[in-house]
Amino acid sequence: MVSxxxxxxxxxxxxxxxxxVFALKGYAGTLVADIAAEAGIGKGxxxxxxxxxxxxxxxxxYWYMDKxxxxxxxxxxTLTQTASDKLTALGNAVLQACVxxxxxxxxxxxxxxxxxxxxxxxxxxxxxRQGYGQYRELxxxxxxxxxxxxxxxxxxDPHLLAATLVGTWDxxxxxxxxxxxxxxxxxxxxxxxxxxxxxKSDRCHQSV
Amino acid sequence: MVSxxxxxxxxxxxxxxxxxVFALKGYAGTLVADIAAEAGIGKGxxxxxxxxxxxxxxxxxYWYMDKxxxxxxxxxxTLTQTASDKLTALGNAVLQACVxxxxxxxxxxxxxxxxxxxxxxxxxxxxxRQGYGQYRELxxxxxxxxxxxxxxxxxxDPHLLAATLVGTWDxxxxxxxxxxxxxxxxxxxxxxxxxxxxxKSDRCHQSV
Amino acid sequence: MVSxxxxxxxxxxxxxxxxxVFALKGYAGTLVADIAAEAGIGKGxxxxxxxxxxxxxxxxxYWYMDKxxxxxxxxxxTLTQTASDKLTALGNAVLQACVxxxxxxxxxxxxxxxxxxxxxxxxxxxxxRQGYGQYRELxxxxxxxxxxxxxxxxxxDPHLLAATLVGTWDxxxxxxxxxxxxxxxxxxxxxxxxxxxxxKSDRCHQSV
Amino acid sequence: MVSxxxxxxxxxxxxxxxxxVFALKGYAGTLVADIAAEAGIGKGxxxxxxxxxxxxxxxxxYWYMDKxxxxxxxxxxTLTQTASDKLTALGNAVLQACVxxxxxxxxxxxxxxxxxxxxxxxxxxxxxRQGYGQYRELxxxxxxxxxxxxxxxxxxDPHLLAATLVGTWDxxxxxxxxxxxxxxxxxxxxxxxxxxxxxKSDRCHQSV
DNA sequence: TATGAATGAGCCTTCATTCAT
DNA sequence: TATGAATGAAGGCTCATTCAT
Numbered sequence: 022m023v024s025x026x027x028x029x030x031x032x033x034x035x036x037x038x039x040x041x042v043f044a045l046k047g048y049a050g051t052l053v054a055d056i057a058a059e060a061g062i063g064k065g066x067x068x069x070x071x072x073x074x075x076x077x078x079x080x081x082x083y084w085y086m087d088k089x090x091x092x093x094x095x096x097x098x099t100l101t102q103t104a105s106d107k108l109t110a111l112g113n114a115v116l117q118a119c120v121x122x123x124x125x126x127x128x129x130x131x132x133x134x135x136x137x138x139x140x141x142x143x144x145x146x147x148x149x150r151q152g153y154g155q156y157r158e159l160x161x162x163x164x165x166x167x168x169x170x171x172x173x174x175x176x177x178d179p180h181l182l183a184a185t186l187v188g189t190w191d192x193x194x195x196x197x198x199x200x201x202x203x204x205x206x207x208x209x210x211x212x213x214x215x216x217x218x219x220x221k222s223d224r225c226h227q228s229v
Numbered sequence: 230m231v232s233x234x235x236x237x238x239x240x241x242x243x244x245x246x247x248x249x250v251f252a253l254k255g256y257a258g259t260l261v262a263d264i265a266a267e268a269g270i271g272k273g274x275x276x277x278x279x280x281x282x283x284x285x286x287x288x289x290x291y292w293y294m295d296k297x298x299x300x301x302x303x304x305x306x307t308l309t310q311t312a313s314d315k316l317t318a319l320g321n322a323v324l325q326a327c328v329x330x331x332x333x334x335x336x337x338x339x340x341x342x343x344x345x346x347x348x349x350x351x352x353x354x355x356x357x358r359q360g361y362g363q364y365r366e367l368x369x370x371x372x373x374x375x376x377x378x379x380x381x382x383x384x385x386d387p388h389l390l391a392a393t394l395v396g397t398w399d400x401x402x403x404x405x406x407x408x409x410x411x412x413x414x415x416x417x418x419x420x421x422x423x424x425x426x427x428x429k430s431d432r433c434h435q436s437v
Numbered sequence: 438m439v440s441x442x443x444x445x446x447x448x449x450x451x452x453x454x455x456x457x458v459f460a461l462k463g464y465a466g467t468l469v470a471d472i473a474a475e476a477g478i479g480k481g482x483x484x485x486x487x488x489x490x491x492x493x494x495x496x497x498x499y500w501y502m503d504k505x506x507x508x509x510x511x512x513x514x515t516l517t518q519t520a521s522d523k524l525t526a527l528g529n530a531v532l533q534a535c536v537x538x539x540x541x542x543x544x545x546x547x548x549x550x551x552x553x554x555x556x557x558x559x560x561x562x563x564x565x566r567q568g569y570g571q572y573r574e575l576x577x578x579x580x581x582x583x584x585x586x587x588x589x590x591x592x593x594d595p596h597l598l599a600a601t602l603v604g605t606w607d608x609x610x611x612x613x614x615x616x617x618x619x620x621x622x623x624x625x626x627x628x629x630x631x632x633x634x635x636x637k638s639d640r641c642h643q644s645v
Numbered sequence: 646m647v648s649x650x651x652x653x654x655x656x657x658x659x660x661x662x663x664x665x666v667f668a669l670k671g672y673a674g675t676l677v678a679d680i681a682a683e684a685g686i687g688k689g690x691x692x693x694x695x696x697x698x699x700x701x702x703x704x705x706x707y708w709y710m711d712k713x714x715x716x717x718x719x720x721x722x723t724l725t726q727t728a729s730d731k732l733t734a735l736g737n738a739v740l741q742a743c744v745x746x747x748x749x750x751x752x753x754x755x756x757x758x759x760x761x762x763x764x765x766x767x768x769x770x771x772x773x774r775q776g777y778g779q780y781r782e783l784x785x786x787x788x789x790x791x792x793x794x795x796x797x798x799x800x801x802d803p804h805l806l807a808a809t810l811v812g813t814w815d816x817x818x819x820x821x822x823x824x825x826x827x828x829x830x831x832x833x834x835x836x837x838x839x840x841x842x843x844x845k846s847d848r849c850h851q852s853v
Numbered sequence: 854t855a856t857g858a859a860t861g862a863g864c865c866t867t868c869a870t871t872c873a874t
Numbered sequence: 875t876a877t878g879a880a881t882g883a884a885g886g887c888t889c890a891t892t893c894a895t
Contacts, residue, residue, distance in 0.1 A: 047345040049257040053865060063881040068866070127345045133403075134342040137255040137335050149407070178419055184411070185397060185420040188404055192396025195341075199357070203392070211386055212393040219427025261890060262857095271856040273892080282890065463761040465673040469886060479860040484887065543761045549819075550758040553671040553751045566824070594835055600827070601813060601836040604820055608812025611757075615773070619808070627802055628809040635843025677869060678878095687877040689871080698869065860892075871881075 032070050032080075035060045040081045044127035048078055048135060079144065082132055085125065086152045092118035093156065104167030105220075109213040111163065112190050116205040119194035126198035157183045164220075173220040186216075240278050240288070243268045248289045252335040256286055256343060287352065290340050293333065294360045300326035301364065312375030313428075317421045319371065320398050324413040327402035334406035365391045372428075381428040394424075448486050448496070451476045456497045460543035464494055464551060495560065498548055501541065502568045508534035509572065520583030521636075525629040527579065528606050532621040535610035542614035573599045580636075589636040602632075656694050656704075659684045664705045668751040672702055672759060703768065706756055709749065710776045716742035717780065728791030729844075733837040735787065736814050740829040743818035750822035781807045788844075797844040810840075 038060035042051050053074050057064045071077040093115055119126060136145035161183035167173035189212065193205040246268035250259050261282055265272040279285040301323055327334060344353035369391035375381035397420065401413040454476035458467050469490050473480045487493040509531055535542060552561040577599035583589035605628065609621040662684035666675050677698055681688040695701040717739055743750060760769035785807035791797035813836065817829040 045345075047342055050346045052863095064865090065867080065881050065883095066879075069879070074865070130338065130341045130345060133338045133407075134255055134257075136407075137253075137258070137338065146407070177423060181416045181419045182423065184404065185401060185416050188400025189393060189397040191403075192400040193393060195399075196392065196396055199344075199354070208389045208393050211389045215385060215390065215427035215430075216424055217427065218430035219423035219425065222423075222426035222430045260888095265857095272890095273856050273858095274854080276891070277854075461761075463758055466762045468884095480886090481860050481888080482858075485858070490886065546754065546757045546761060549754045549823075550671055552823075553669075553754065554674045562823070593839060597832045597835045598839065600820065601817060601832050604816025605809060605813040607819075608816040609809060611815075612808065612812055615760075615770070624805045624809050627805045631801060631806065631843035631846075632840055633843065634846035635839035635841065638839075638842035638846045676867095681878095688869095689877050689879095690875080692870070693875075856893105856895085858892105858894090860890100862888105862890100864886105864888090866886090867882105867884090869881100869883100871879105872877105873879090874877085 028070075033084075035062070035067060035070055035077070036080050036084045039077050040085065040125060040128060043078065043081060043131055044125050047127070048074075048131050078131075078135060081128065082135075082145065082148065085128055085132075086148060088122075089115075089118060090152065090155070093159075104163050104170060104172050105217045107163050108160070108167070108186070108217065109210065111160065112186070112209045112213060113206050115190050116193055116197070116209055119197055119205060123198055123201070126194060129195075153187065157187050160186050167220065174222065177220065236278075239270075241292075243270070243275060243278055243285070244288050244292045247285050248293065248333060248336060251286065251289060251339055252333045255335070256282075256339045286339070286343060289336065290343075290353065290356065293336055293340075294356065296330075297323075297326060298360065298363070301367075312371050312378060312380050313425045315371050316368070316375070316394070316425065317418065319368065320394070320417045320421060321414050323398050324401055324405070324417055327405055327413060331406055331409070334402060337403075361395065365395050368394050375428065382430065385428065444486075449500075451478070451483060451486055451493070452496050452500045455493050456501065456541060456544060459494065459497060459547055460541050463543070464490075464547045494547070494551060497544065498551075498561065498564065501544055501548075502564060504538075505531075505534060506568065506571070509575075520579050520586060520588050521633045523579050524576070524583070524602075524633065525626065527576065528602070528625045528629060529622050531606050532609055532613070532625055535613055535621060539614055539617070542610060545611075569603065573603050576602050583636065590638065593636065652694075655686075657708075659686070659691060659694055659701070660704050660708050663701050664709065664749060664752060667702065667705060667755055668749045671751070672698075672755045702755070702759060705752065706759075706769065706772065709752055709756075710772065712746075713739075713742060714776065714779070717783075728787050728794060728796050729841045731787050732784070732791070732810070732841065733834065735784065736810070736833045736837060737830050739814050740817055740821070740833055743821055743829060747822055747825070750818060753819075777811065781811050784810050791844065798846065801844065 035056070039051075039056045042055050042059050046055065051074075053067060054064050056077070057067050060067070067077070071080060093111070132145060132149070136149065157180070161179040164173065164177070164179040164182055168175055168177070168179070190209065193208055196208075197203050197205040243264070247259075247264045250263050250267050254263065259282075261275060262272050264285070265275050268275070275285075279288060301319070340353060340357070344357060365388070369387040372381065372385070372387040372390055376383055376385070376387070398417065401416055405411050405413040451472070455467075455472045458471050458475050462471065467490075469483060470480050472493070473483050476483070483493070487496060509527070548561060548565070552565065573596070577595040580589065580593070580595040580598055584591055584593070584595070606625065609619075609624055613619050613621040659680070663675075663680045666679050666683050670679065675698075677691060678688050680701070681691050684691070691701075695704060717735070756769060756773070760773060781804070785803040788797065788801070788803040788806055792799055792801070792803065814833065817832055821827050821829040
């Protein structure tokens with residue numbers, strides 16, 4: 022029996038190969054043979070590590086969510102002072118990850134599409150919900166922090182805004198994937214300048 | 230030969246049936262037989278109106294874009310005074326359309342996913358680009374209008390912001406589809422309050 | 438929709454084609470494509486009538502049991518006078534059916550083999566049991582009739598003997614299939630002469 | 646190189662393991678991995694002793710024929726006086742072997758089924774023919790002996806009867822395998838009482 | 854024109870066999 | 875020698891499309 026470590030490494034290699042192919046051709050458009058070829062292994066070998074094409078999609082999904090989560094968390098953990106800066110930096114970090122994995126973004130769409138297919142809906146939706154949930158919590162916490170620090174106006178609902186912000190970043194990532202000329206970070210900075218100004222505006226008005 | 234009018238009516242009926250089924254089961258998960266059954270016709274008949282399943286997806290796509298466009302335009306055409314109000318109202322109109330066609334939103338994902346499939350990528354991407362382009366133009370025009378009316382600060386890039394705003398609304402619609410408890414219009418109003426405050430904030434600062 | 442009658446006719450044609458191929462090549466050795474070719478239809482068509490290869494094996498099984506049952510019953514229903522004659526004639530009728538369907542006998546072995554495969558064991562075994570059960574009942578009834586008519590000795594167990602007789606005929610059929618030079622009917626007449634003499638022997642001894 | 650003896654022992658162990666698994670799951674239903682596991686060796690090791698799965702089936706077949714033959718011969722060699730007793734005892738010995746190896750009987754069916762598969766038909770059929778041939782010869786010899794000893798009537802064909810008797814015992818064995826509640830030896834004694842009475846009946850009639 | 858029975862290309866998956874260790 | 879990971883040929887089944895009615 023080979024070491025568990027070797028096995029896991031091979032699984033990872035297959036997952037990354039599958040991620041590339043799924044992202045490029047979509048789930049339905051991908052042949053198991055394509056993935057095997059991309060991973061440099063035989064078709065049968067793949068089935069020693071994953072029980073089905075669908076199972077492999079799940080594995081790619083979890084891997085991707087982890088990866089994105091890690092990028093985001095790294096971005097956050099290295100944040101500095103003000104809530105404003107943290108928010109902007111968080112968005113940029115997420116979008117930076119999107120840009121760096123541009124060719125992977127197609128995956129997200131495949132995941133959404135897969136969550137439509139009734140058979141597997143449940144498994145995907147739940148993890149999606151959790152992933153986005155954590156993410157939104159993080160953003161909401163930063164907004165709340167800003168409010169408590171008297172940086173932001175007090176009459177906003179952190180959770181509603183967080184949901185929207187997360188959506189915005191998602192959409193910028195999507196757009197960057199769709200149109201490689203689009204610069205999502207630039208757009209985000211431009212946007213955040215306005216948005217954060219809005220978050221601070223109440224203090225401004227109060228000061229008037 | 231039946232009248233061209235009758236033929237078009239039947240095509241529409243098939244398109245709407247296909248839209249429902251695609252939205253529910255996804256493109257890959259949909260059988261041509263499902264669509265025929267939903268449309269109340271025979272499988273063979275369908276091929277007298279559309280040359281292939283893919284062709285039908287295109288038809289649904291065009292139909293959907295038109296429909297969304299119309300909703301949006303209706304929303305815009307009934308707008309009132311200030312650019313701020315117009316922007317908020319436009320977003321709400323779009324989201325209202327999303328909510329009303331909630332069960333159709335799955336289509337958008339299918340369209341995105343389809344645009345990944347290399348075979349048909351081109352056709353979709355172009356129409357997508359055009360649709361979103363028009364939409365962004367509209368939003369950018371409203372922002373420009375606000376700037377010119379001295380309603381908004383002058384140091385923003387209307388096109389960048391427009392791209393972001395459109396993305397935000399898209400994302401809220403997606404989230405509403407994904408989580409039926411999510412209230413996108415409420416979220417949008419909360420968000421737009423902040424965002425528009427930000428757009429006006431420069432004037433505020435200037436006035437200080 | 439075609440008439441139910443046409444559909445049933447086609448099903449029968451497929452079943453007979455499948456029976457020929459299964460008998461010739463065995464279940465495992467048979468390709469679905471072989472059966473389709475033998476039936477003169479496309480592979481896909483077969484699946485409009487049977488949900489799987491295994492399902493088709495069941496259909497062949499039921500068809501075969503019916504057919505054998507019918508032959509047997511016909512043989513019995515036209516029987517004449519004495520229980521001795523009836524028994525011999527029944528055996529001959531069964532073996533006659535075996536000879537006529539010689540190329541089908543392989544099926545029986547496939548059925549037995551299939552009943553080993555755990556997945557389907559239950560379905561087969563039960564019908565087998567019933568089929569053989571009826572058959573044995575019939576033979577036992579004839580022996581009982583012979584006893585009551587004072588044709589046969591009274592100290593025999595009709596059911597035990599019936600089980601054995603049925604087995605004997607089965608085995609002669611098997612042997613005839615295995616070795617085309619073997620004449621099962623001749624063997625059966627030779628055997629039944631002795632066996633029936635044995636059944637009558639007690640009376641003979643008594644008469645001494 | 647290990648001793649030839651060790652090698653043969655290991656081969657035997659594999660054969661017995663294969664026999665158990667083939668009998669339980671059938672040839673087609675058995676994975677080579679199952680056999681290896683049952684034999685407590687690796688899959689690859691198996692191929693150092695047998696060149697293929699089919700080859701292993703042949704080995705099991707020869708092993709089984711030997712084993713059955715041995716049982717039978719043991720039964721015969723310990724037989725006593727009269728031909729009647731010898732015949733009954735032989736049948737009982739065979740059936741006793743069947744009962745003792747009940748879980749192995751499935752093998753016989755697999756062998757029959759395998760002999761249907763055109764690829765290997767020849768090899769099996771020949772050995773089957775030989776095995777059954779020897780067996781029938783033995784029975785025919787006993788019947789002839791009975792005739793010569795004036796124990797049995799003279800107007801019977803020993804070979805035809807022998808073929809039938811062997812078939813009967815085979816069928817009783819099959820039935821015992823199929824229905825574990827069936828008592829083949831009891832059935833055989835009941836049957837042989839009648840059959841041997843029939844074989845003696847001519848003398849009776851002559852004496853009248 | 855409308856139908857759905859017929860079709861077969863295409864693809865996922867299995868598993869006997871090989872081979873590097 | 876022993877192993878089990880790797881392999882890919884083979885085959886069951888699906889489903890978009892065609893076609894006879």
